[in-house]
Amino acid sequence: MSSFNKFTNHIISNFGAKSNINVDRVLFSNILKAPISISNIDLESKTYHETQKANDVMLLVSSATFTKCNGYTGGGIDANGTSLIIRNSIFDENKAEVGGAISALFCSKITLDGNRFSSNTAQYTGALNLDSNVEKGDSNVRNSNLTGNTAVKWTGAMRMDRTGGTLQNLIFEKNSAMACGGFFDYSCEPCTRNVIECQFLRNRAMSRGGAYCCFHIKQNVNFLQCTFIDNKYETKTNSIAIDSINIKVTIDKCSFSGSKDNEIVMKFQGSTVTNRDSKFDQK
Structure with missing residues (x-):
């Protein structure tokens, strides 16, 4: 494994990349700027570099470790206007203003599988700040652990x-923020979010959901076989906050440690929650 320690600038930096970038089995530690910074887009005008399309270039990261790295956007990885695939990698104790571990904006495809994100911190979004440039984008995060991440x-x-x-x-598990302790969902039609076999454990916030915030109008979210245990906002048991109108939430065979009235809170009328064999007050 290659390693980079105590550098003051990006290790891999490319604006307007024209070929795929592969990072395999590299250790980045104590880097003062995001070790990987890739951009194919001018974020000020939201236009792609020259005639480059976002899905022309892929950033593939495999079996890498990022620890105690810093950045303004993305403590470990700052990727804009690319396709992003990250597998079997570790992000520990990284720090940024936005996206303590990763910030990925206007990405045509995002696939994260088999990763660990622990003890990352930011002002906004403690670990992963992810965004697609495609309204019907299909981004997938699987088989990963997000523990002890914090946003101010x-x-x-x-x-x-x-x-x-x-x-x-x-x-x-044990993620926290002033607003929304775990996952903040800003998807909307025509997209659908499927949340399958996920565990939300002891996440904390002062508002907008201890574990999960459904925020955008006309959002469709399906929870299947998920477990919610001891998530709270303020001192109240709460897992899911529905914070806009015309949101459709389905909870299918899920388990909650608190009561239904406390676990799922709807801020406005006009949204619906469909319960299919989910159980509450499971101690």
Whole structure:
């Protein structure tokens, strides 16, 4: 494994990349700027570099470790206007203003599988700040652990904008923020979010859901066989906050440690929650 320790600048940096970038079995530690910084987009104008399309270039990261790295957006990885695939990698104790571990904006495809995100911190979004440039985007995060991540303001662990897709076999444990302790969902029609076999354990916030915040109008979220244990906002038991109108939430064979009235809170009228064999007050 290659290693980089105590550098003051990006290790891999590319604006307007024209070929795929592969990072395999590399240790990044104590880097003062995001070790990987890739951009194919001008974030000021939201236009792609020259004629480059976002899905022309892929950033593939495998079996890498990022620890105690820093950045303004993305403590470990700052990727804009690319396809992003990260597998079997570790992100520990990284720090940023936005996205303590990763910030990925205007990405045509996002696939994260088999990763660990622990003790990352930010002002906004403690671990993963993810966004697609495609309204029907299908972004998938699977088989990963998000534990002990913290945001001073919004979203303790992960935020996903615009794109739908699947969260599967994830553990959100002891993440915290002022607003939304675990996952902040900003998807909307025509996207659908499927949350499958995920565990939300002891996440904390002062508002907008201890574990999960459904925030955007006309959002569709399906929870299947998920477990919610001891999530809270303020001192109240709460897992799911429905914070807009015309949101459709389905909870299918899920388990909650608290009562239904406390676990799922609807801020406005006009949204619906469909319960299919889910159980509450499970101690």
